[in-house]
Amino acid sequence: MLNLLAERIAAALAILGxxxxxxxxxxxCISIAGRALIPLDIGLGPIRGIYDMTEIGMAAAVFAFLPWTQLREAHARVDLFQTVYPKGMNLFLDLLFNAAMFVVALVGTYRLYLGMLDKLSFGETTLIAQIPVWQGYAASLLGGVAFVLVAAFCILRSLRRLAGYSDEGTRA
Known part of the structure; x- marks a missing residue:
């Protein structure tokens, strides 16, 4: 049941990202086309604040993809010695990696939350579009919280694998 919940949370956020x-x-594309049409004087121009929107959107998308990446064990890793280590050692290393990613997710999300509170308290806005900066932090925080939850699930999944259970819950 936890596997299904983690999968749905991660998939929904990845799709949203x-x-x-x-x-x-x-x-x-619209902004570039509008900028290209300026010489024709047909009333179109670049989208005001496109850089601000891109910056906020990219940050939110990156954080939205993190839970899916963690769930699928797709983070960059070096598998140089994986073939020579026994299965139990590889499972223990997976557990260690997942625990480290949980700490990274927890610390990163906490710092993101503190940053959001800071931006909110000072009322900081983006330079061109005047979008409140805390909104970008809040959008990213959604993915960060899901990253923490999925990383915690991955620790449980690694513990189960180490105990000899498959991902479906049957004894391997």
Whole structure:
């Protein structure tokens, strides 16, 4: 049941991150086309604040992809000695890696939360579009919290694997 919940949270955020990226691409194309049409004087121009929107959208998308990456064990890693280590050692190293990623997720999300509170208290806005900066932090924080939850699940999954259970819950 936890596996299904983690999978759904990670998949939903990854899809949401993909939609945000597609939105950024569309807005960027519209802005570039508008900029190219300025000499024709037909009333179109670049989108005001496209850089601000791109910056916020990219940050939110990156954080939205982290839970999926963690769940699928797709973070960069060096498997140089994996073939020579016994299975139990590899499972222990996976547990160690997942615990380290949980700490990274927890610290990163906590710092993101503190940054959001700081930006909110000072009322900081982006330079061009005047978008409140805390909103970008809040959008990223959604992915950060999911990253923490999925990383915690991955520790449990690694413990189960180390105890000899498959991902489906049956004894391996």
């Amino acid at each position: 993909g939609i945000v990226l597609l939105g950024i691409v569309v807005l960027t």
